Amino acid sequence: MNRSIFLSVIFHIIVISLTAISFPYMIKKPIDLPPIISIELIQISDITNIPYAPKAKKILEKIKKEKERVVSEQAPPKIVKKEKPDAIPLPKDAKKKKKIKTKKQNPKKIESEIKQVSEFEKKELFDPDQIAALIDKSKVETAETMRKSDKLTQSQDKNFVTLGLTLSEEDALKAQIFGCWSIPLGLPYNENLLVRIKLKLKTDGTVIKSEILDHVRMNTPGQGFYKVLAESALRAIRLCQPLRVPTTGYDRWKDLQLNFDANEMLKG
Amino acid sequence: MKNILLLIFLLVVFFTKSSFALIEIDITRGNLNPLPVAVSPLYVESKSSEALKELKVGSEISKIIETNLLRSGLFNPLEEDSFVQKPDIAHLKPRFEDWKLIKAQALITGKINIDDDKLRVEFRLWDVLAAKEMMALAFTTVPNNWRRIAHIITDKVYQRLTGEEGYFDTRIIYVSEKGPKNQRIKKLAIMDQDGANTKYLTLGNELVLTPRFNPTNQMVTYMSYFRNLPRVYLLDIETGVQEVVGEFPGMTFAPRFSPDGKKIIMSFAKDGNSDIFTMNLETRVVEKITEHPAIDTSPSYSPDGKYICFNSDRSGFQQIYKMRSDGSDVKRITFGQGIYGTPVWSPRGDLIAFTKMYKGRFYIGVMRTDGSGERLLTENYYQEAPSWSPNGRVLIFYRETKSGSQGEGFSATLWSIDLTGYNERLIETLTDASDPSWSSLLSK
Numbered sequence: 001m002n003r004s005i006f007l008s009v010i011f012h013i014i015v016i017s018l019t020a021i022s023f024p025y026m027i028k029k030p031i032d033l034p035p036i037i038s039i040e041l042i043q044i045s046d047i048t049n050i051p052y053a054p055k056a057k058k059i060l061e062k063i064k065k066e067k068e069r070v071v072s073e074q075a076p077p078k079i080v081k082k083e084k085p086d087a088i089p090l091p092k093d094a095k096k097k098k099k100i101k102t103k104k105q106n107p108k109k110i111e112s113e114i115k116q117v118s119e120f121e122k123k124e125l126f127d128p129d130q131i132a133a134l135i136d137k138s139k140v141e142t143a144e145t146m147r148k149s150d151k152l153t154q155s156q157d158k159n160f161v162t163l164g165l166t167l168s169e170e171d172a173l174k175a176q177i178f179g180c181w182s183i184p185l186g187l188p189y190n191e192n193l194l195v196r197i198k199l200k201l202k203t204d205g206t207v208i209k210s211e212i213l214d215h216v217r218m219n220t221p222g223q224g225f226y227k228v229l230a231e232s233a234l235r236a237i238r239l240c241q242p243l244r245v246p247t248t249g250y251d252r253w254k255d256l257q258l259n260f261d262a263n264e265m266l267k268g
Numbered sequence: 269m270k271n272i273l274l275l276i277f278l279l280v281v282f283f284t285k286s287s288f289a290l291i292e293i294d295i296t297r298g299n300l301n302p303l304p305v306a307v308s309p310l311y312v313e314s315k316s317s318e319a320l321k322e323l324k325v326g327s328e329i330s331k332i333i334e335t336n337l338l339r340s341g342l343f344n345p346l347e348e349d350s351f352v353q354k355p356d357i358a359h360l361k362p363r364f365e366d367w368k369l370i371k372a373q374a375l376i377t378g379k380i381n382i383d384d385d386k387l388r389v390e391f392r393l394w395d396v397l398a399a400k401e402m403m404a405l406a407f408t409t410v411p412n413n414w415r416r417i418a419h420i421i422t423d424k425v426y427q428r429l430t431g432e433e434g435y436f437d438t439r440i441i442y443v444s445e446k447g448p449k450n451q452r453i454k455k456l457a458i459m460d461q462d463g464a465n466t467k468y469l470t471l472g473n474e475l476v477l478t479p480r481f482n483p484t485n486q487m488v489t490y491m492s493y494f495r496n497l498p499r500v501y502l503l504d505i506e507t508g509v510q511e512v513v514g515e516f517p518g519m520t521f522a523p524r525f526s527p528d529g530k531k532i533i534m535s536f537a538k539d540g541n542s543d544i545f546t547m548n549l550e551t552r553v554v555e556k557i558t559e560h561p562a563i564d565t566s567p568s569y570s571p572d573g574k575y576i577c578f579n580s581d582r583s584g585f586q587q588i589y590k591m592r593s594d595g596s597d598v599k600r601i602t603f604g605q606g607i608y609g610t611p612v613w614s615p616r617g618d619l620i621a622f623t624k625m626y627k628g629r630f631y632i633g634v635m636r637t638d639g640s641g642e643r644l645l646t647e648n649y650y651q652e653a654p655s656w657s658p659n660g661r662v663l664i665f666y667r668e669t670k671s672g673s674q675g676e677g678f679s680a681t682l683w684s685i686d687l688t689g690y691n692e693r694l695i696e697t698l699t700d701a702s703d704p705s706w707s708s709l710l711s712k
Contacts, residue, residue, distance in 0.1 A: 178297045182301060184429065184430045184431045185300070185430055186431040186661065225431040228428070233295075235397050252291065258292075258293050
């Protein structure tokens with residue numbers, strides 16, 4: 001009995017080991033992935049990296065200056081004057097008060113929006129002195145959050161590894177390659193006109209290595225057009241380089257796969 | 269043991285996940301800008317007395333290649349003044365970095381020599397960005413054939429860079445017209461696709477109409493009126509031999525070859541009604557294809573020979589119809605406003621070109637073979653008779669100008685337009701010209 005269990009275990013180990021070794025991806029060098037950090041809430045603005053709004057920047061700088069000025073002059077009584085408890089509220093004042101109420105709710109919203117970052121980041125992001133700047137200025141608030149989050153490269157970069165490129169980063173890269181790719185117009189558009197090219201990039205976006213994934217089709221009889229298509233895609237990459245890649249997070253885009261598909265364009 | 273298995277399982281899952289982390293970006297758009305090409309003049313190896321003559325031929329060949337590429341609308345030949353490398357060195361080993369500087373993406377170099385009355389032309393096509401040779405060929409022929417060499421080289425370059433056959437080593441047959449509008453002398457004429465080497469095939473004594481090339485060889489069919497009787501002729505361009513296929517009573521229209529060249533399809537009026545007929549060129553048997561009281565004209569075969577498109581007024585207005593080659597399964601395919609005519613099936617089989625008249629203006633357009641996706645490529649006062657280039661990418665047609673009451677100011681010219689509709693070009697002819705037909709590739 002024991003002997004058969006022992007033999008069974010040995011046999012299973014051999015089979016599992018062989019299976020594991022024979023998997024092609026086992027011999028590939030694994031991509032160095034940092035651990036995944038869970039995200040509670042993601043806003044599209046965070047994913048797309050909307051550029052830091054210049055208007056918001058101006059407002060924040062203005063507020064910052066005002067804050068400094070206020071600190072140096074030490075003049076807080078202004079706020080106290082506005083909120084006299086014994087003053088009879090006129091209709092206009094009542095409206096103002098309502099506004100103040102809503103203003104008070106805003107910090108809570110901000111708190112929820114920055115849940116995506118770690119506790120460590122929260123401390124940096126949450127600045128009570130800037131509450132005024134965040135009131136009724138949703139754009140400013142988003143921009144500020146992004147600016148802050150840009151500083152926190154370590155943890156957020158790790159998040160991006162799982163997300164890939166942001167939409168804006170992807171769009172920038174696409175737009176660049178669109179301009180470089182001269183589609184050969186004589187291709188038979190009822191055929192599969194997809195060329196997949198794997199790239200290895202330098203940090204500045206220069207291509208170190210390019211590999212056509214379906215290179216077997218290049219020499220397949222009746223697929224002569226594929227060679228023309230693949231060459232045009234390679235020309236586009238060479239013409240475009242250095243590619244417009246993000247300045248940070250090299251690990252997430254050092255290996256890229258570009259899928260050139262001429263079908264959509266040629267079919268119209 | 270369980271732990272080991274769990275570990276192995278986790279490793280498998282981890283590595284699998286890693287392999288999916290590669291970022292993929294779909295590129296579904298590109299530009300349709302002409303590709304910048306540098307055509308370096310062909311250089312002459314020897315420095316003999318013949319060299320000067322060869323040099324001239326060499327630069328002429330380069331110019332023709334340049335012009336062909338430019339006229340295709342797909343290439344932008346760069347100015348020779350900007351070239352930074354001598355032709356002989358460029359032909360052996362181009363300095364790609366220098367060619368990149370002038371924004372060239374492809375480079376054509378070559379050399380030429382004449383030995384024992386034989387012209388030898390060698391050319392190479394280089395991918396400047398990849399810094400590699402894409403193609404190298406040499407041609408030997410009689411010196412008088414140098415223009416054809418230029419066209420053949422253009423075809424090879426065009427095919428290598430666009431993925432489709434070229435159309436430069438081809439000829440166009442057309443009706444040459446001279447004289448006042450009401451007394452036109454019409455001759456059958458043939459020329460290279462770029463307008464060079466014009467030759468007249470008839471004397472102009474009889475009215476000639478609608479010449480059409482056989483898609484398989486250099487045979488032409490056309491109509492001519494002999495003693496006011498319409499006759500359909502066959503003409504072998506290589507030998508000049510001409511024969512009458514038959515005399516047909518009443519109005520006869522537009523004879524055209526079947527894709528295999530063994531039949532002629534045409535329409536003629538019998539008993540006062542115009543229908544479509546085919547004639548087997550071997551047996552001379554005439555077969556009626558349509559049987560309808562309406563006027564059916566301008567038939568054209570699909571390249572596989574299975575279908576025929578034609579125009580008919582059976583719906584009340586002239587529209588385009590499609591049927592099987594035996595005349596069955598007739599379907600109307602155009603439903604747009606205006607009058608449709610002269611349908612011609614593309615050699616690629618994907619499109620039908622047509623002439624449309626709408627609100628007094630004439631349009632040349634294309635549509636899918638089911639009538640969908642109509643695109644009007646060009647509009648003018650009067651234009652018609654589109655004919656496809658052998659690769660199905662360019663159309664040639666003729667255009668007439670408005671004339672005065674005495675026929676003054678009248679002209680008929682040949683034009684070409686590609687499928688984008690943006691590359692419209694005048695084809696220069698020695699006289700006024702109409703009814704063009706494009707041949708298949710001569711070097712096929």
